[in-house]
Amino acid sequence: MEFKPLDKEKNETNLITLLSENQEEEKKIPAEENIPFSLALYDNDLYIGGITANKWMNATHISLLAVNKNDRGKGYGSQLLKRAEEFAIETDSALITINTQDYQAKSFYEKLGYQVFGKLEDTPFIGTTKYYLVKQL
Incomplete structure (x- = not known):
């Protein structure tokens, strides 16, 4: 046996295959x-911001959402989030999740119907808290 570096995308593909096989066998x-x-x-042509997400099984997880500092407060973040929620609904997700830091957008997500279901203090660095939020669709 030996440990070898492997391209992240290739490694994730292999890991998903293993996990999927286990799910099918167990469940x-x-x-x-x-x-x-x-x-x-x-x-x-000026990039203002964006959003990325992944839908798997009955859930969609928002990976990243950001809007340029000078363009915040104009509703762009809400519009991006709404588009991701529409994607989640169209692909039959029952819920959508996101995580954020205490200095980022926790109250923004809560105003839009997301609820905190967990938190980790001093993560990803000392003095900050990471919040995990969910919205039922």
């Missing part, structure tokens, strides 16, 4: 293919 539920979602917002 008798065939795994679904992961469906990616990515949307960018531009003002002419």
